[in-house]
Amino acid sequence: MTTLLKSCVALLALVGPALADDAARVAAVTAWAADFTAPEPFEARPAGAATVAQFAEPAANLPLTRRMDFTLGEALFEKLWVAAPTATRASDGLGPLFNARSCAGCHPGDGRGRPPQSAAEISGMVLKLSGADGAPHPVHGSQLQDRAVPGVPAEGALTLAWEEDTVELAGGEVVHLRRPLARVTPELTPGTQTSLRVAPQLIGLGLLEAVAEADILAQADPDDADGDGISGRAARVWSPAAGVVTLGRFGHKAGAASLRDMAAAAFSTDMGLSTPLFPDPAGDCTAAQTACRAAPTGEDAGLRDGREVSGDTLDLVAFYVENLGVPARRKVADPQVLAGKEAFYAAGCPACHRPKFVTPRNPDDPARSFQLIWPYSDLLLHDMGPGLADDRAEGLASGREWRTAPLWGIGLTEAATGHPATYLHDGRARSLLEAILWHGGEAAPARDRVAQMAPETRAALIAYLESL
Numbered sequence: 516m517t518t519l520l521k522s523c524v525a526l527l528a529l530v531g532p533a534l535a536d537d538a539a540r541v542a543a544v545t546a547w548a549a550d551f552t553a554p555e556p557f558e559a560r561p562a563g564a565a566t567v568a569q570f571a572e573p574a575a576n577l578p579l580t581r582r583m584d585f586t587l588g589e590a591l592f593e594k595l596w597v598a599a600p601t602a603t604r605a606s607d608g609l610g611p612l613f614n615a616r617s618c619a620g621c622h623p624g625d626g627r628g629r630p631p632q633s634a635a636e637i638s639g640m641v642l643k644l645s646g647a648d649g650a651p652h653p654v655h656g657s658q659l660q661d662r663a664v665p666g667v668p669a670e671g672a673l674t675l676a677w678e679e680d681t682v683e684l685a686g687g688e689v690v691h692l693r694r695p696l697a698r699v700t701p702e703l704t705p706g707t708q709t710s711l712r713v714a715p716q717l718i719g720l721g722l723l724e725a726v727a728e729a730d731i732l733a734q735a736d737p738d739d740a741d742g743d744g745i746s747g748r749a750a751r752v753w754s755p756a757a758g759v760v761t762l763g764r765f766g767h768k769a770g771a772a773s774l775r776d777m778a779a780a781a782f783s784t785d786m787g788l789s790t791p792l793f794p795d796p797a798g799d800c801t802a803a804q805t806a807c808r809a810a811p812t813g814e815d816a817g818l819r820d821g822r823e824v825s826g827d828t829l830d831l832v833a834f835y836v837e838n839l840g841v842p843a844r845r846k847v848a849d850p851q852v853l854a855g856k857e858a859f860y861a862a863g864c865p866a867c868h869r870p871k872f873v874t875p876r877n878p879d880d881p882a883r884s885f886q887l888i889w890p891y892s893d894l895l896l897h898d899m900g901p902g903l904a905d906d907r908a909e910g911l912a913s914g915r916e917w918r919t920a921p922l923w924g925i926g927l928t929e930a931a932t933g934h935p936a937t938y939l940h941d942g943r944a945r946s947l948l949e950a951i952l953w954h955g956g957e958a959a960p961a962r963d964r965v966a967q968m969a970p971e972t973r974a975a976l977i978a979y980l981e982s983l
């Protein structure tokens with residue numbers, strides 16, 4: 516049997532002949548694990564029928580008729596854009612201000628970015644900005660662009676300084692933690708609010724987009740009514756693609772509602788390219804930036820909706836990102852991994868890193884319909900304490916809140932990108948243990964349980980995370 520067929524059979528077995536009581540079946544299958552002596556059914560296949568072998572592969576159940584669109588989207592994701600004007604026209608319009616020339620430049624191998632080793636490196640890290648009042652910065656807009664087309668000054672160079680700290684764990688292990696501080700030359704005006712972000716991994720995002728809003732909201736507990744110390748707030752954001760205010764799911768503070776919105780925002784802010792959703796060809800350059808405003812654009816009334824990136828091109832890039840599969844788990848039945856899974860539950864990690872969802876039935880989108888998925892995220896915002904805070908609100912998300920990072924595929928970070936793995940929104944953690952030890956706020960009790968674990972239990976927890 517092909518793996519695809521096997522998954523279909525498996526899903527049927529899961530669903531059973533009667534489809535009437537979906538809700539009860541979904542509740543049963545998404546309940547927390549209680550037995551840690553063996554893996555749960557389907558646990559090894561985190562994206563259901565969309566599960567693949569490694570990063571950057573199309574969802575295994577993507578119909579053959581759509582593979583060409585995926586491949587075209589991939590080429591556009593990797594395409595290097597150039598400054599206007601050029602003879603080729605279809606590839607120009609980069610900038611005037613930009614951070615990178617391609618999506619792949621920041622999301623290498625569809626994996627995550629990392630903190631830059633020097634100001635010259637394009638590493639997938641950006642510095643979000645706002646003025647003292649929280650509105651976009653009056654001169655630099657919403658992000659520092661450290662590159663520009665010829666004749667236009669870049670906004671500044673970003674380098675990092677590191678603040679170090681140490682933590683001692685039960686058993687005597689000492690862990691060194693480091694936190695990045697952004698240094699911009701020339702210096703930003705006093706009072707500027709900043710937020711360092713690395714590009715997240717891009718896997719399984721179409722499935723996260725398919726999760727029913729009601730299933731996400733069901734876990735939200737904004738005022739911690741149940742008194743478990745974990746709140747969880749839903750982000751509400753304006754969606755340019757849908758034209759409504761809706762649930763935010765993407766970005767480290769859940770600032771984007773859909774993948775089409777996110778891709779269009781990336782074209783505009785990270786690369787200075789206009790789309791039908793963000794029609795300004797000068798991207799993030801403000802009225803105060805006259806050289807940027809006066810630079811030639813790649814827009815062309817006769818071409819591509821008149822935008823630098825047409826609606827069709829945007830759709831293909833969004834389609835690519837939507838249909839990236841999630842790699843299968845490794846070592847699910849390994850005794851150490853199972854012990855680590857038990858430790859994950861005992862420490863309270865699933866309260867935010869929600870293991871499972873079932874996507875709603877959708878006859879128009881069979882590939883994403885009624886799939887049991889294992890993202891290990893509730894897609895909600897949590898107060899993670901002062902250590903992780905950027906002190907810069909974004910929409911409803913406060914300066915201490917972050918969206919729970921999905922953990923699927925996290926053990927393959929290094930394999931995907933080819934560079935040493937770093938974790939958390941700004942890539943400060945050099946190991947999974949460091950990432951856990953930075954948890955504070957609502958997650959402080961979970962962190963403390965990890966610090967107090969016997970060394971072999973802690974090692975099992977890490978082995979479990981590496982198997983995801």
Ligand code: HEC
Pocket residue numbers: 592614615616617618619620621622639640641712713714715716717720764765766767768770774777778779781782785786832833836
């Ligand atoms: C300059 C670096 C850079 C470039 C270029 C870039 N991204 Fe990103 N990407 C980021 C960062 C940083 C984030 C996190 C943003 C946030 O926290 O709001 C991100 C977030 C995302 C997300 C959300 C992932 C999630 O888990 O929520 C998607 C999807 C995405 N980018 C797609 C794209 C696409 C498509 C392109 C090209 C059109 C692109 N990116 C270009 C840096 C980049």
Ligand code: HEC
Pocket residue numbers: 745767859862863864865866867868897899903917918919920921922925937938939940941947950951954957958961962965980
């Ligand atoms: C209160 C909610 C909450 C709890 C409880 C929690 N986490 Fe997290 N976790 C988050 C959030 C939010 C982030 C993203 C933080 C950031 O990027 O700054 C995160 C990030 C992570 C990351 C880094 C992910 C990445 O892609 O870089 C790991 C690993 C992780 N958590 C593991 C754990 C483990 C293990 C536990 C249990 C000991 C745990 N978390 C408990 C909310 C939580």
